[in-house]
């Protein structure tokens with residue numbers, strides 16, 4: 001959707017060893033915004049495994065809003081009222097930062113001010129909505145009730161002003177052009193090793209020695225330190241864009257999962273309604289075809305109206321807040337944006353750059369990677385169970401699912417899949433994810449192999465296109 005009228009010029013890969021002060025790994029919204037804030041430092045570089053803007057940010061719905069389901073009542077109930085207040089301040093700060101960058105750099109990314117709505121579909125959701133409204137009013141935010149301009153069977157809604165939508169890929173592409181001398185594409189980091197006071201980052205035959213490393217690759221490709229799988233789960237949603245006649249200038253989302261969300265996008269060629277639904281934990285269900293049919297039913301979309309459709313995954317943390325901070329001395333990380341990575345990605349850029357420059361860092365304690373409160377301890381075992389269920393489920397699915405669609409068999413004791421495309425060409429891959437051994441699920445819609453546990457993705461020919469896996473699953477005779 002976002003790149004339909006863009007010509008994305010690629011940048012060269014890193015061909016020889018390099019010594020730098022700061023290396024940023026991953027050029028999505030978090031990494032590129034970090035590079036933007038560090039642009040005046042002489043020895044700061046960013047590497048991306050593929051092409052900038054082809055990661056999760058490519059598939060977002062691009063809302064820049066502080067009204068995020070009922071996050072403030074969730075934080076108040078599960079952690080503390082003060083945490084909710086700080087989180088609200090952080091999201092408002094992120095919107096200001098986004099506006100400042102877009103205005104200062106004159107980025108043509110269709111930034112548009114819209115009203116944000118949250119709506120309740122049942123009594124339980126309505127109760128949470130009331131609490132959310134009370135919280136926002138206690139923070140002197142004007143909240144309006146009712147009048148959701150969308151045909152869904154809602155029973156209550158609230159809305160706030162001063163929130164935005166934009167085209168995230170035009171934003172990234174502008175920064176990429178501006179900072180091109182500091183970026184290497186097609187440079188995947190597969191290992192980081194601490195040697196003395198430096199970090200050595202390996203990419204094939206090439207090494208980058210850095211004093212400071214910032215990891216912004218969505219899902220960190222290392223398990224230790226940090227153990228993200230035990231602090232989070234992966235959530236997937238399905239999105240359809242259709243052409244419409246009017247832009248009512250609002251965005252909306254319901255209170256709980258499965259999400260129903262809408263925004264509009266207007267460019268020179270027309271107005272599009274972007275409809276999202278059916279979000280679920282990837283450990284639970286992976287029938288993409290059925291989920292796209294459900295999205296069509298929910299929004300009453302006919303096949304002829306569809307401009308494009310896609311799915312996306314994001315990392316959801318136990319306490320619904322991102323992790324932004326130092327994981328080891330001079331090794332920094334930003335991840336777990338809970339499907340709100342436009343605000344949290346831009347905020348990460350601001351925070352991480354200030355950490356590297358040893359400036360005061362707002363919200364450092366709120367998002368620290370070292371936080372572990374009762375809420376997280378409580379979720380440790382459910383998360384472990386979720387990982388085990390995802391792992392076993394993926395193994396079971398391998399046997400049950402594809403009998404008629406593709407062949408899964410064993411070669412030299414390893415499970416392989418043979419997929420025949422419409423031209424009769426066979427595409428053969430190993431079906432086990434190299435990251436932690438989960439069985440991959442075939443995504444028939446986008447013709448990829450997806451990990452239901454930690455969100456790695458591979459092409460039908462086995463090339464790894466999304467981490468945390470750093471290895472391919474190409475079949476070798």
Ligand SMILES: Cc1cc2nc3c(=O)[nH]c(=O)nc-3n(C[C@H](O)[C@H](O)[C@H](O)COP(=O)(O)OP(=O)(O)OC[C@H]3O[C@@H](n4cnc5c(N)ncnc54)[C@H](O)[C@@H]3O)c2cc1C
Pocket residue numbers: 025026027028029030031047048049050051052053054055056057058059060061062063064065187188189190216217218221235236237238239276311312313314334335337338339340341342343344345466467470
């Ligand atoms: C359905 C859906 C809708 C969403 N809508 C919204 C929304 O409306 N508003 C909002 O605020 N958020 C939204 N989000 C969340 C948002 O899209 C993400 O949180 C955000 O895009 C993540 O950005 P990122 O920079 O962390 O990751 P990415 O954009 O994935 O960038 C990571 C980059 O790192 C690179 N990389 C990975 N591994 C390596 C490696 N080993 N070496 C080098 N490079 C590497 C990748 O190639 C990639 O370019 C949505 C999420 C979903 C699932």
